[in-house]
Amino acid sequence: RKEVEQDPGPFNVPEGATVAFNCTYSNSASQSFFWYRQDCRKEPKLLMSVYSSGNEDGRFTAQLNRASQYISLLIRDSKLSDSATYLCVVNPDPGNTPLVFGKGTRLSVIA
Amino acid sequence: DADVTQTPRNRITKTGKRIMLECSQTKGHDRMYWYRQDPGLGLRLIYYSFDVKDINKGEISDGYSVSRQAQAKFSLSLESAIPNQTALYFCATSDVGDGQETQYFGPGTRLLVL
Numbered sequence: 464r465k466e467v468e469q470d471p472g473p474f475n476v477p478e479g480a481t482v483a484f485n486c487t488y489s490n491s492a493s494q495s496f497f498w499y500r501q502d503c504r505k506e507p508k509l510l511m512s513v514y515s516s517g518n519e520d521g522r523f524t525a526q527l528n529r530a531s532q533y534i535s536l537l538i539r540d541s542k543l544s545d546s547a548t549y550l551c552v553v554n555p556d557p558g559n560t561p562l563v564f565g566k567g568t569r570l571s572v573i574a
Numbered sequence: 575d576a577d578v579t580q581t582p583r584n585r586i587t588k589t590g591k592r593i594m595l596e597c598s599q600t601k602g603h604d605r606m607y608w609y610r611q612d613p614g615l616g617l618r619l620i621y622y623s624f625d626v627k628d629i630n631k632g633e634i635s636d637g638y639s640v641s642r643q644a645q646a647k648f649s650l651s652l653e654s655a656i657p658n659q660t661a662l663y664f665c666a667t668s669d670v671g672d673g674q675e676t677q678y679f680g681p682g683t684r685l686l687v688l
Contacts, residue, residue: 471614495674506664506679507617550617558670561607561632562677566616 466490467565469551475571480541484568486534486551494557496527498536499550501567507550510536541572577601578680580665586686587655595650595683597665605668606648607677608632608640610661617664623648655687 469486476482488496496513511518513525513534524537534551551565581596597606608620609632619632621640629640637659639651652659665680 497676504662504682506681507677508679509676512674554675557675561619561622562668562675564617566614 466555466563467551467553469565469568471566472569473571474568475573476541477573478541478543480572481537481539482541482570483535483537484549484551484570486536486565486568488532488534488551488553488563490553490555491529491532493532493553493555495554496525496534497552497554497562498523498525498534499552499564501548501550503547507564510549538570541570543572543574546570546572578665578667578678580663580680580683582683583681584684586688588688589654589656591655593652593655593685595652595663595665595685597648597650597680599646599665599667599678599680601667601669601678602645603667603669603678604645605670605675606642607666607668608638608648608650609664609666610634610659611664611682612661620650655685657687660685660687 467488498510499507500510501507513527517526522539526535548567548569550567553563578599604625607622609617618634622630623642641649663683666677668675668677
């Protein structure tokens with residue numbers, strides 16, 4: 464089983480739609496979680512951290528379910544500029560091991 | 575100025591050649607990483623370094639070597655390039671605070687091995 468698994472997509476949604484991505488991780492001892500965004504042919508950049516209580520940043524909401532070992536990202540009111548690949552990232556042991564990246568989920572927002 | 579820089583940005587080389595990809599950072603981070611990215615395979619870790627005297631193999635280190643010349647510099651070498659090393663290569667740095675680690679990536683180096 465892969466350490467971090469994501470549906471590769473692509474998700475094709477119209478502007479204004481709400482879209483959700485899920486990600487599962489295999490290491491139950493994992494301590495910290497993130498979503499990164501990668502635009503086509505560019506470097507990944509941190510979108511947001513994922514906290515146990517869930518967290519929101521504008522149109523973006525991230526949630527963590529430790530019991531089921533999954534992380535979600537919800538995007539409301541999708542914009543054309545949201546088109547990108549979203550990478551789920553897990554840190555099994557902060558300070559001691561590297562981050563583990565999922566392969567990413569591709570989102571295309573269509574006018 | 576970019577915090578994490580990579581040189582060259584693009585490189586075409588021939589099978590069997592030795593090449594070096596350079597990474598520099600001005601963020602003052604101790605941790606540095608080299609990844610390659612291939613379509614459908616995501617980011618794969620080649621080598622990483624938690625400080626100047628520390629070098630660790632990642633998921634796919636065969637055919638690669640690294641050198642951590644200073645805190646700010648981490649170079650990746652392909653001793654004898656082969657076509658399946660054609661990929662997009664990213665360098666990254668990170669800091670760890672309050673148990674959270676954030677990675678900052680360079681702009682990438684596109685490598686084509688003929």
